[in-house]
Amino acid sequence: MGGLRNVSSVCSISEMDDFDLSRLLNKPKLNIERKRSFDERSLSELSIGLARGLDTYETTHSPGGRSGFGTPASSTRNSFEPHPMVADAWEALRRSMVYFRGQPVGTIAAYDHASEEVLNYDQVFVRDFVPSALAFLMNGEPDIVKHFLLKTLYLQGWEKRVDRFKLGEGVMPASFKVLHDPIRKTDSLVADFGESAIGRVAPVDSGFWWIILLRAYTKSTGDLSLAETPECQKGMRLILTLCLSEGFDTFPTLLCADGCSMIDRRMGIYGYPIEIQALFFMALRSASSLLKHDEEGKEFIERIVKRLHALSYHMRSYFWLDFQQLNDIYRYKTEEYSHTAVNKFNVIPDSIPDWVFDFMPTRGGYFIGNVSPARMDFRWFALGNCIAILSSLATHEQEMAIMDLIEARWEELVGEMPLKIAYPAIESHEWRIVTGCDPKNTRWSYHNGGSWPVLLWLLTAACIKTGRPQIARKAIDLAETRLLKDSWPEYYDGKVGRYIGKQARKYQTWSIAGYLVAKMMLEDPSHLGMISLEEDRQMKPMLKRSSSWTC
Numbered sequence: 001m002g003g004l005r006n007v008s009s010v011c012s013i014s015e016m017d018d019f020d021l022s023r024l025l026n027k028p029k030l031n032i033e034r035k036r037s038f039d040e041r042s043l044s045e046l047s048i049g050l051a052r053g054l055d056t057y058e059t060t061h062s063p064g065g066r067s068g069f070g071t072p073a074s075s076t077r078n079s080f081e082p083h084p085m086v087a088d089a090w091e092a093l094r095r096s097m098v099y100f101r102g103q104p105v106g107t108i109a110a111y112d113h114a115s116e117e118v119l120n121y122d123q124v125f126v127r128d129f130v131p132s133a134l135a136f137l138m139n140g141e142p143d144i145v146k147h148f149l150l151k152t153l154y155l156q157g158w159e160k161r162v163d164r165f166k167l168g169e170g171v172m173p174a175s176f177k178v179l180h181d182p183i184r185k186t187d188s189l190v191a192d193f194g195e196s197a198i199g200r201v202a203p204v205d206s207g208f209w210w211i212i213l214l215r216a217y218t219k220s221t222g223d224l225s226l227a228e229t230p231e232c233q234k235g236m237r238l239i240l241t242l243c244l245s246e247g248f249d250t251f252p253t254l255l256c257a258d259g260c261s262m263i264d265r266r267m268g269i270y271g272y273p274i275e276i277q278a279l280f281f282m283a284l285r286s287a288s289s290l291l292k293h294d295e296e297g298k299e300f301i302e303r304i305v306k307r308l309h310a311l312s313y314h315m316r317s318y319f320w321l322d323f324q325q326l327n328d329i330y331r332y333k334t335e336e337y338s339h340t341a342v343n344k345f346n347v348i349p350d351s352i353p354d355w356v357f358d359f360m361p362t363r364g365g366y367f368i369g370n371v372s373p374a375r376m377d378f379r380w381f382a383l384g385n386c387i388a389i390l391s392s393l394a395t396h397e398q399e400m401a402i403m404d405l406i407e408a409r410w411e412e413l414v415g416e417m418p419l420k421i422a423y424p425a426i427e428s429h430e431w432r433i434v435t436g437c438d439p440k441n442t443r444w445s446y447h448n449g450g451s452w453p454v455l456l457w458l459l460t461a462a463c464i465k466t467g468r469p470q471i472a473r474k475a476i477d478l479a480e481t482r483l484l485k486d487s488w489p490e491y492y493d494g495k496v497g498r499y500i501g502k503q504a505r506k507y508q509t510w511s512i513a514g515y516l517v518a519k520m521m522l523e524d525p526s527h528l529g530m531i532s533l534e535e536d537r538q539m540k541p542m543l544k545r546s547s548s549w550t551c
């Protein structure tokens with residue numbers, strides 16, 4: 001990272017702005033030749049959107065004032081009437097805001113009065129707040145995001161214990177709650193780092209989302225001062241210390257317990273789940289642009305660069321599956337020893353599930369769910385694949401292939417409600433063994449093949465980055481037929497996502513915010529820069545670069 005850049009204490013994020021935007025503007029042109037399934041309308045609309053994005057780009061650095069209920073700033077930039085759902089969504093999003101000593105610090109997971117069982121849905125979840133934060137940033141309201149980042153940073157400083165065991169210093173909470181004492185008129189905080197969570201698992205994704213959000217805030221506001229504070233720098237270093245430590249690992253991926261991410265209960269994702277690996281990659285890249293190049297920062301940046309090299313190689317080689325790769329695995333020899341082994345993890349071809357042979361289109365591919373010795377989880381996970389596109393963990397060819405797969409397998413992955421969290425569902429004996437007979441995760445429900453509207457923003461962002469806004473528009477149209485009418489459910493059930501989820505909350509905040517973010521990004525694609533990273537020019541040719549720098 002330090003190769004081309006002068007060593008200075010200034011964050012490098014502003015340098016990336018021009019680069020990202022110019023690449024973004026080039027995209028549609030490239031894709032006219034490459035992708036014929038586009039219709040001309042979508043392309044010209046995207047170009048108009050991009051041009052408009054350029055106009056408003058400067059202004060996104062100096063957020064406007066707080067807008068009223070029905071008048072989000074985004075809709076005033078609109079050349080067409082906003083969908084009636086948009087105003088309703090803003091109103092619901094604002095209703096979910098949580099205040100600490102008068103300042104907005106986050107949004108609760110769900111504002112569902114009808115539900116008798118609140119559980120922990122009245123808490124501010126770190127992962128759930130991300131789409132809310134993006135919606136506020138896109139609407140020129142960065143304060144709530146800043147307060148959230150500072151509040152969670154403060155919580156990171158707490159001593160965390162599960163029974164008698166102390167957790168790593170850098171662990172960020174899964175969620176927190178503000179307790180109001182009406183008599184003493186005081187507010188206090190309680191947080192959950194895994195010690196209260198069902199299954200007692202620490203959220204590995206929280207710290208990564210925190211870093212990613214800090215970058216989004218910095219890019220959107222142009223305000224480097226928050227990320228540069230000693231507190232934020234230390235917070236990042238603590239998170240990085242947790243995931244860059246050396247141990248018994250032979251892989252650059254991060255070893256995780258089941259339930260440590262959005263899928264926060266047993267679902268057979270222990271090991272090296274794609275969701276965490278993609279977020280890990282994106283957080284590393286975000287941190288490397290936010291860390292100061294001072295003594296401590298430089299040391300971390302060097303470690304990040306090394307890890308990114310190894311991680312991208314590992315993921316792109318071993319997690320990637322397309323028709324050719326599947327055919328190769330199908331013909332693998334087993335029990336190979338030494339460096340010449342082709343089947344390095346000793347995957348037994350008989351363990352390839354039948355469904356994947358039919359599911360794999362001739363054109364297209366994806367990052368599979370998990371890879372470890374003799375175990376490949378061939379399931380598709382939406383979040384990990386979208387983040388792989390946004391972070392440029394996927395090569396250009398791979399990101400195109402992922403979009404090809406989504407188009408080719410639309411019925412299975414999108415169906416009637418975007419977007420399946422995982423595909424396919426596990427059933428019968430396998431469900432018993434893998435989920436431990438979890439009644440919430442029965443086939444085609446919840447995490448086990450359920451459809452989650454929140455994923456719409458990730459799909460939309462991936463569509464814009466790959467120059468296929470038409471796919472996003474189709475998905476948004478589907479969501480618009482149901483979401484408001486069904487009171488913004490948390491998830492849908494069934495093979496094509498037709499039924500409101502068995503135990504889904506209503507007025508689930510991230511379903512609401514995810515919709516708003518998707519709409520705003522499609523209107524103004526320049527917002528994408530907040531949450532997307534172009535391919536790192538310094539990653540592949542690093543050797544060449546650093547040698548030319550030294551001579």
Ligand code: GLC
Nearest residue numbers: 109125127128261262263264
């Ligand atoms: C469920 C989801 C989790 C989410 C939480 C709050 O537990 O699995 O991802 O963060 O609800 O909405």
